[in-house]
Amino acid sequence: MTEETAKFFRQYLQSESVFSDKKILQSNYVPEEITHRDEQIREISRMLAPALRLERPSNLFIYGKTGSGKTVTVKHTLASMAAVAKEQDIPLKVCYLNCKLKKVADTEYRLIAELARKFGKAVPTTGLPTDEVYNAFFRALDEERQIVVLVLDEIDQLVKKVGDEIIYNLTRVNSDLAHAQVALIGISNDLIFSNTLDPRVKSSLSEEELIFPPYNAVQLQHILRSRASRAFKESSLEEGVLAKCAAYAAREHGDARRALELLRVAGEIAERSGSMRVEVTHIDEAEEKIERDRLLDVIKTQPKQFHAALAAVLALCARKKHVFTGDVYEKYKAVCHSTGQRPLTQRRISDILAEMDMLGVINAKVVSKGRFGRMREIALGIPSSLLPQAREIIRMELGISDTVLQEAAAQETLETFEPPLQVVEE
Numbered sequence: 001m002t003e004e005t006a007k008f009f010r011q012y013l014q015s016e017s018v019f020s021d022k023k024i025l026q027s028n029y030v031p032e033e034i035t036h037r038d039e040q041i042r043e044i045s046r047m048l049a050p051a052l053r054l055e056r057p058s059n060l061f062i063y064g065k066t067g068s069g070k071t072v073t074v075k076h077t078l079a080s081m082a083a084v085a086k087e088q089d090i091p092l093k094v095c096y097l098n099c100k101l102k103k104v105a106d107t108e109y110r111l112i113a114e115l116a117r118k119f120g121k122a123v124p125t126t127g128l129p130t131d132e133v134y135n136a137f138f139r140a141l142d143e144e145r146q147i148v149v150l151v152l153d154e155i156d157q158l159v160k161k162v163g164d165e166i167i168y169n170l171t172r173v174n175s176d177l178a179h180a181q182v183a184l185i186g187i188s189n190d191l192i193f194s195n196t197l198d199p200r201v202k203s204s205l206s207e208e209e210l211i212f213p214p215y216n217a218v219q220l221q222h223i224l225r226s227r228a229s230r231a232f233k234e235s236s237l238e239e240g241v242l243a244k245c246a247a248y249a250a251r252e253h254g255d256a257r258r259a260l261e262l263l264r265v266a267g268e269i270a271e272r273s274g275s276m277r278v279e280v281t282h283i284d285e286a287e288e289k290i291e292r293d294r295l296l297d298v299i300k301t302q303p304k305q306f307h308a309a310l311a312a313v314l315a316l317c318a319r320k321k322h323v324f325t326g327d328v329y330e331k332y333k334a335v336c337h338s339t340g341q342r343p344l345t346q347r348r349i350s351d352i353l354a355e356m357d358m359l360g361v362i363n364a365k366v367v368s369k370g371r372f373g374r375m376r377e378i379a380l381g382i383p384s385s386l387l388p389q390a391r392e393i394i395r396m397e398l399g400i401s402d403t404v405l406q407e408a409a410a411q412e413t414l415e416t417f418e419p420p421l422q423v424v425e426e
């Protein structure tokens, strides 16, 4: 066995990799050139340039779908501006924060404390009144005559977590500062986010607005090509691979992140299968793998009640191909009983089932049962190859043993021989 294992490792080392530098395909890699965003780079530069003359630029709100290059373009433009500022001794500071980061942007306190820290004021991680944290941050800012460009990326996530007051406060800082001035750049993946803001907040954040349109398939191909040429060894991509990646990623919306991920995963699949080249068929496999991983990820990040409802569906579907919402509810209550959760109402579980349907975890269809009315029939949407992993997630999240799921299923066959009909509202 050991000899065999060692042989595997030796062979692995000898086998050729299709990659020359895989990290170039990772989404946090900062590319040297940014294509198809000249107009956006020009606009952002034009809006921010007054900062170099120590005039406060307008606040800027940038939005566009995921993978449309917002983050990379803003970082790139600000880096150029900061470099010029440094070269000319201009007191300009750029501060970038991604609001999706856990532990940094979960609460108003944490975010402002993080900002204060970035400007050299240590604030305890908890305990102070929020006002005081703001004051510490303002004092830190105001210690020098300077222009600060503060980027809040994925600002929609922040507002979802803590509300929009924090943005209001940040857009107001200038009236409290004597020496420093702050311009805010908010970036959102959510296109209708700004409509949910309080009108005052909206108008101060969007003094200027810029939209990033999705890339089309041709543009995605260009982006892929410039990254692939350095990430892969020469001639390790079959003809048509990049075009297919681009076409897939352009299907929903032109998502460059998705395109790069597809290419990277296809490369990994090619490598694992011992192929010397990435072939077009590897893209299909990669697409499938990504979808699967995504489904498991989606399941994992849902709340506990979702997991309990899914445990019920899994238990029932282990025995029958189609189940009905009424059965699911009964089973769900049984699951709650064994986990000590308080069951939600049937109405709420109906909503959760609708969500599962939307996420592709189940497929629900409304069927007519003559005089019994209409009812929802549910089939599992999780492919059978993923079921063991899905069950494992549920077990871990709910802290239940396998037998609970199985027993629940076994009981089911005894109890409900004929599924009770249930009328659902349309």
Ligand SMILES: Nc1ncnc2c1ncn2[C@@H]1O[C@H](COP(=O)(O)OP(=O)(O)O)[C@@H](O)[C@H]1O
Binding pocket: 026, 027, 028, 029, 030, 031, 033, 034, 035, 036, 037, 064, 065, 066, 067, 068, 069, 070, 071, 072, 073, 189, 223, 256, 257, 260
């Ligand atoms: N025009 C471009 N040129 C090169 N790489 C790009 C371009 N647009 C996006 N990317 C790459 O695609 C990925 C997603 O871009 P990102 O800026 O994070 O999108 P967004 O912030 O809009 O979701 C990143 O890896 C980024 O480097």
Ligand SMILES: [Mg+2]
Binding pocket: 070, 071, 072, 153
């Ligand atoms: Mg981004």
